[in-house]
Amino acid sequence: MSLPLEALVKVRQQNIALLFCDYLKSHQVQTQVVKETDGFVIYCQQDQYEFARQEFEQFIANPSHAKYQQAAWHNGNITALDDNTPSLLSSFKAQFFQHAGGVTLVVFALCWAAFMLSNFGWAQAVFYHLQFYPTLSVEAMLQAPHRLLGPAFIHFSWLHIAFNTMWWWQLGGSIERLLGSTNLFALLVVSALVSNVGQYLVDGPNFGGLSGVVYALVGYVWWYGWLMPEKGLALSTPIIGFMLFWLLLGYTSFMPINVANTAHLLGLVSGCLFAYGKFCQTKWLN
Template sequence: MQEFGRLPNIRAAQALVDYLKGQGVDCHVEQLEQEVVLYAVNPAQHAQAEFEYQHFIAHPGDPKYLAVSWDHGSTANRMDYGKPSSQLLMQFFTGGGPLTMLVFFACVFIFLGWNIGYAESLFSALGFFNVTPTATLGEFWRVFTPSLIHFSAMHIIFNLLWWWYLGGKIENRLGTGTLAILLLVGGTLPNVLQYYISGPGFGGLSGVVYALAGYTWIMGQRKPEAGIGLPNSYMGFMMIWLVLGFTDMFGLSIANGAHIGGLVVGLLQGVFDSRRR
């Protein structure tokens, strides 16, 4: 089975599950203390289930869910979907564990500081070794902290969306320890590689994101019972984005070394964990 989503209450979950049942998608529901976890029983149907889940989150009042629930489901579990705004907020916070949220908001706060006049001081404090004359090897945190710096809205939005989506899956299913290893290794070794390619003038969580993508995809391929996976279409998008980074199509300075390094870290860790778990 593969998890494809989480909802705040059983009524909303039942409406979606009944609809998917009508589409021939077999689902399993697990009731937790504060949310309901949805699984696709057949991994081959995971992408379809996740697509419908995203539509349900955006349009919980769509009449098609009520109609199919009436035909296939229990009348006791109907109608109460909750307010869309509160449902989205609940989905955001339950979609990631404590480490996911800590890194998410750390990046947001640093980005806000960057844009209200503290860019130079933040880069001096958090940039890689040699970013300033005083940034020496004794300041060991610099091997990781560039991962928390983002230079533009598109930069941080892209990275944090993937961090929340993939990091939250890993932390909720496999634990904070697994995500912490990927964060630390994926946020340090790719930085070292990027430094030797282009010097210290880089930042961003994209190395970690590619580590998470590689890890989630390989675990889904080799150990689907672990409950995480990345559809091939999503992984294909990440590969296309990686290749485009080597062109000048977007007119941006992209840390391609960090992307490749992070991907290799994630794939290797995924191979190791798929054998061990």
């Protein structure tokens, strides 16, 4: 039986609208997507409006969560796209910028700018200005404070930067959208500082990469999702297992390259502690 429907929200992308509708259908909520000139309107049955609104707030904060993909798979509907559907490239660009906030995009751009400059003949200059201090001292830090964080923006291969910036965009974007730019920026600064200083003390100044920060994001999302699962920020168990396995693998002799193991470990620990601090702050405010 068809029930009265009420407009819930308008989105720009058809695939986002359809994905959320599939999720609502998995909860036995009737839905419909109506195309308008500037987007797609999601309708839901009137008696489930408040439930749908709350679910959409969680969905838009993390639309890539596995439960939404699983709902679409189980629903099994095939929707024909009309000729006005955005191209694959434009759809990718829209999703890329929608997922990432200002901090996420700036750090992403800085990493790629430094990498491209290095590949076009300025490698020595980039490394000289961003590497950690050859000798750590108060005087050196006062003269060039940016070097405390600088190594995070240096990458040495295409695989290196692709891996790090992909995870930064995915996890950093989710954190920034759900918890705000200030929270992500603080996590970036603290984890880069801790991982860079620790790596320097163990192996000296010749290192680089955003991976210490990436492991901080992994630790943060992992523990935040465990401590406050109702917030919708989480990593699947296989992903956590893969990242921990990769961390442990760096301490073995199987890796053909030098790995900044200390930066990875300290980044992970700092991210976990940061999430615990956020949990305590939330509970105290409530």
